[in-house]
Amino acid sequence: MKIGFIGLGKMGYPVAENILNAGHDLSVYNRTAAKADPLKDAGASVASNPAEAAAGDVVFTMPFSDDHMDEVMFGDGGILAAMKPGAIHVCMSTLSVVTADRITQAHTDAGHGYVAAPVMGRPEMAAAAKLFVLAAGNAKTIETVQPIFDVIGQRTFVLGDRPSQSNLIKLCLNFMAASAINSMGESMALARKCGIEPDAYLEVFTGTIFPGVVYQTYGKIIADENYDSPGADLDLGIKDVGQLIEAATAQTVPMPIASVLHNNFVMAKARGNADKDWAVVAKLMAENAGIE
Amino acid sequence: MKIGFIGLGKMGYPVAENILNAGHDLSVYNRTAAKADPLKDAGASVASNPAEAAAGDVVFTMPFSDDHMDEVMFGDGGILAAMKPGAIHVCMSTLSVVTADRITQAHTDAGHGYVAAPVMGRPEMAAAAKLFVLAAGNAKTIETVQPIFDVIGQRTFVLGDRPSQSNLIKLCLNFMAASAINSMGESMALARKCGIEPDAYLEVFTGTIFPGVVYQTYGKIIADENYDSPGADLDLGIKDVGQLIEAATAQTVPMPIASVLHNNFVMAKARGNADKDWAVVAKLMAENAGIE
Amino acid sequence: MKIGFIGLGKMGYPVAENILNAGHDLSVYNRTAAKADPLKDAGASVASNPAEAAAGDVVFTMPFSDDHMDEVMFGDGGILAAMKPGAIHVCMSTLSVVTADRITQAHTDAGHGYVAAPVMGRPEMAAAAKLFVLAAGNAKTIETVQPIFDVIGQRTFVLGDRPSQSNLIKLCLNFMAASAINSMGESMALARKCGIEPDAYLEVFTGTIFPGVVYQTYGKIIADENYDSPGADLDLGIKDVGQLIEAATAQTVPMPIASVLHNNFVMAKARGNADKDWAVVAKLMAENAGIE
Amino acid sequence: MKIGFIGLGKMGYPVAENILNAGHDLSVYNRTAAKADPLKDAGASVASNPAEAAAGDVVFTMPFSDDHMDEVMFGDGGILAAMKPGAIHVCMSTLSVVTADRITQAHTDAGHGYVAAPVMGRPEMAAAAKLFVLAAGNAKTIETVQPIFDVIGQRTFVLGDRPSQSNLIKLCLNFMAASAINSMGESMALARKCGIEPDAYLEVFTGTIFPGVVYQTYGKIIADENYDSPGADLDLGIKDVGQLIEAATAQTVPMPIASVLHNNFVMAKARGNADKDWAVVAKLMAENAGIE
Secondary structure (H helix, E strand, O other), X not given: OEEEEEOOOOOHHHHHHHHHHOOOEEEEEOOOHHHHHHHHHOOOEXXXXXXXXXXXXXXXXXXXXXXXXXXXXXXXXXXXXXXXXXXXXXXXXXXXXHHHHHHXXXXXXXXXXXXXXXXXXXXXXXXXXXXXXXXXXXXXXXXXXXXXXXHHEEEEEEOOOOOHHHHHHHHHHHHHHHHHHHHHHHXXXXXXXXXXXXXXXXXXXXHOOOXXXXXXXXXXXXXXXXXXXXXXXXXXXXXXXXHHHHHHHHOOOOXXXXXXXXXXXXXXXXXXXXXXXXXHHHHHHHHHOOOO | OEEEEEOOOOOHHHHHHHHHHOOOEEEEEOOOHHHHHHHHHOOOEEOOOHHHHOOOOEEEEOOOOHHHHHHHXXXXXXXXXXXXXXXXXXXXXXXXXXXXXXXXXXXXXXXXEEEEOOEEOOHXXXXXXXXXXXEXXXXXXXXXXXXXXXXXXXXEEEOOOOOHHHHHHHHHHHHHHHHHHHHHHHHHHHHXXXXXXXXXXXXXXXXXXXXXXXXXXXXXXXXXXXXXXXXXXXXXXXXXXXXXXXXXXXXXOOOHHHHHHHHHHHHHHHOOOOOOEHXXXXXXXXXXXXXX | OEEEEEOOOXXXXXXXXXXXXXXXXXXXXXXXXXXXXXXHHOOOEEOOOHXXXXXXXXXXXXXXXXXXXXXXXXOOOOHHHHOOOOOXXXXXXOOOHHHHHHHHHHHHHHOOEEEEOOEEOOHHHHHOOOEEXXXXXXXXXXXXXXXXXXXXXXXXXXXXXXXXXXXHHHHHHHHHHHHHHHHHHHHHHXXXXXXXXXXXXXXXXXXXXXXXXXXXXXXXXXXXXXXXXXXXXXXXXXXXXXXXXXXXXXXXXXXXXXXXXXXXXXXXXXXXXXXXXXXXXXXXXXXXXXXX | OEEEXXXXXXXXXXXXXXXXXXXXXXXEEOOOHHHHHHHHXXXXXXXXXXXXXXXXXXXXXXXXXXXHHHHHHHOOOOHHHXXXXXXXXXXXXXXXXXXXXXXXXXXXXXXXXXXXOOEEOOHHHHHOOOEEEEXXXXXXXXXXXXXXXXXXXXXXXXXXXXOHXXXXXXXXXXXXXXXXXXXXXXXXXXXHHOOOOHHHHXXXXXXXXXXXXHHHHHHHHHHHOOOOXXXXXXXXXXXXXXXXXXXXXXXXXXXXXXXXXXXXXXXXHHOXXXXXXXXXXXXXHHHHOOOO
């Protein structure tokens, strides 16, 4: 297949590389063109704008925000106008439900296929083709691109026939992670106030009923009070939980825990932690308990 | 060692059996005396009241509530008056911090040792000697009883030298479980309202970043809407989270997420689910989102 | 002065009438043209579109939503293109901060004056020229239109030189009202569960430390469970509190109480009360307490 | 009537004085005996313990806490044992529902009457006999003491035949006040962050839809950031809202707003404001918004 790939960031680059290595005819585009050089050396062609990359059978996009996606989709040299009838667009980023629904409508009107396929995993998992792919959209369209998902991820979850459904589930997972982080922070503040070592508490929950990457990674960040190398920062937390609440309000669904998380992230940012990891809410919980 | 064991419920019975099988001289007491019969056949002596069981070197208690513990401890025929100087009391139940501190003081005044050692695990884990023991109290006293912990559990976590610290951590773990349950419920209501199958969402989170018994067990209960065989019921959730908030207030620690959980459990009970599993809060979240 | 007035709804009509009665040269526009007839008979001219009404010195608008305002402002036959340099636009509706800031920028670019002047009061207060005017914008511009405010209201509060500041304060007042309503509902559910007559409780708080229209009006609605003639409905509550949270998030301000109110309104709507007064949240609080 | 009065604090003293001035035969008791001297000079007899003051027809108590009430009631020289059959006890303090129910039971068992009659108003209102009396208990018993209420207050609200009902309503009123304070604080933080003067916002809400002593008094304290002369302090807020939540939990009533207030008060105390007015939560809201 003739495939385009737009957005060669930390996650996008290894995904594109895996697609190329699988033998596909790949055209890549990135705003900072130099990032495409190694792929060019490996046989990819380099497009001069998104439209050029979108001229084939399938185009993947991995924008870093809803606004960026809008530009790639609808802007000058954007993909919507460039895609041929029947071509398929696969977007792998965490978009809002509103944006996803808007893009879906535009592609439907234009006779294109559209699959929302946000991924879970870190860059090293992307490099190892071990991502989890959350796919939603027309079943036949997903089938068509499934072989490509197979070369970039370890498993594809198909969530429904409306593309925004996978964006919603991605937001739900981020919410669940945020909830776990805030609950660890809230209870660890109490444990510390009662004279219990954070590491001792951490060992108990990760060593018994809360295994898994979220509790281990963030539990350790919180116990070590080591917030200076943000994976996700507070703005991302505010945006993700905010988009979840926006989607829930549109569906008339109350979100009492999400609201608490949102307020915690906003408070943490207002109190001077904008450049920290979003787990820094745990530091705020400790301060709110009078721990210096 | 001469050991007493009081409280032969679903958890207490297999624990007592493992202690007996390890070759200790065991005296058991249970309100419903018949439950002790098989242990008697296996060589245990049966005490006619708690005091009698507490006459040895160490006495274990596994009461089902703070009130029950008060009776066993301070009542007529209770253990406080019966224990000899230097004897050790180990309480394995989830007590409130207030009750634990009160018992600690009484034993200190009487020259006894006291270890709070609530356990994690289900009856089958107790039978297999695979419990997790959360111990707190005087370090030397814990050392003395550690060999007994080794025949009933797979791992002992030592959390501090104040017995109530392990009760607090047990409450914190129950809080973390309640938080996971409520977050699953809140996001699954949204997913359902958006037309996503509960099972599909369940597979995503348990199959990726949320492994572990809490997410698997309760996620399935929620996805199946199968709340009729309560492990823990709403009263237990209200009590546990309530005791956590009580302990936090005493330490001047705000608990915003715990408060949401407490209100959810209270609401679920008020709306007619007193006899359901505490995961039934997820059903309430769905109803609050207009799902029938 | 030559004045335009756009939007002859329940509030707009009596305001326009008072302006006309004060002797101004008035041009009115309303989508349903017939509503302008009595004003025409009284000497007003009737414009065929917003632009025509905006051709004078000052144009008042009273749209019923942000979208409507956008259309009146930026649409075909809208006022932005029609106003002459130095002309003043006064908008009297509760707009979001985002919309107000956007309109401000457009008028500044075009060399127009802009005053945001949302009002407080019911239609009968508008008819009696007893409204409260919350004004923000350039001080000199406000001075210019102050004589007109004087013929429609009993008092003008000047809140700042950025027009959106008065929109924010209007949203804050609606939040305070929503908070009072929810607090009455929450505590009245408890009082009822304890066997206290709603009227008895109502008399206590309105007769002592909570006088004023909000507590009296909504307290009576709640005590009487009489939600069928909505002044404000749940969608309005969801929108108003939602816009407040949106503005607060943009300013990095956490809003824990506003979040609870928002969730309550959403829940009340989801559970079948979309056409009720927003005080119906009190009925939900009662249901959540198990009161039928 | 032969009346006793126990507790001559800031509120109790003027109440006792008004009862004496109305011509009753009054016996007073206060822990610090000297406070009774002026009443003695005016004709009251001074009792040497609560029991002595409780020997007449009616005994009023105004303890400063539930624990103090327990002591006055059940302690050595307490009133329960001293009251004659058919005598009436009127307690004017804000007690918890649990304590009120316990006292009620004890008096019922002993054949005494019991009226809970917490009051609203400040010391100067007590001196001017302008208090509001919130009475609950047996209707005939209330009738008997009504003439005494008439010489100390401007109005008596009768709330039910279970004495604790008036304690509950007193807690509800304190909750409503706390809710108003927190809502002012939350919205004033936002207003300040948007560059609006606190005084300007204060004038708007007190000058329009939120008249009354709560909004005026606390609104000014918050706008002035003048928290150093506490009327009520944070511990009182934590206690009152905590007792309300305790009563609500016992009745299976969720209290989402009360929970937010409780957490805010706890946070404000933990962050170093234990000796400030409870309105200091507004300072915390401002800090949480990044305002120094």
